[in-house]
Amino acid sequence: MTRFLVATxxxxxxxxxxxxxxxxxxxxxxxxxxxxxxxxxASGRDVADAANVARARLAASTPTVESRTGEVVDELLAAVDEHDPEEVIIGANGGEAGVAGVGSTAQALLAELARPVVVVPTPALS
Structure with a gap:
């Protein structure tokens, strides 16, 4: 069994x-x-919508879905400590305006976590 943590x-x-x-x-x-x-x-609407997508698209796996409020990196690090996943999956979001790159949250998690972290590309939004 593998436990994956999706940070979204x-x-x-x-x-x-x-x-x-x-x-x-x-x-x-x-x-x-x-x-x-x-x-x-920030508004919690985006996180709520993301949770709904996770429940719908991962229904066969019956995902555990959590919504948290606070400093994003701190909350994600706490979630990793609590759930002890073998792999963390995060979005590439960010970079400088108009420049594809890895955002500050992804950079912080990559720097802090001593386990595999997968950064998935996300579509450019205009």
Missing amino acids: NSVHVTAAAVDYLEDRLDPGADEVVVVGVTGPD
Whole structure:
């Protein structure tokens, strides 16, 4: 059994993570934990929508879906400590405006976590 933790803040990240998991996930054996974090100054709507996408697209795996509020990196690190996944999946979001890249949340998680972290590309949004 493998436990995956998907860190998401949007339907786009969730969809990209599910696409990544599609050929890797054994729905009868593997576990998926989806954690959405609403930052202190953000609306929770995107995280709620991302949770709905996770429930619908991962229905065969019966994912655990959590919504948290707080400092995004701190909450995600706490979720990793609590769930102890073998692999963490995050979106590439961010980079400088108009430049594809890895955002600050992804960079912080890559720097802090001592386990595999997969950064999935997300579509450019205009």
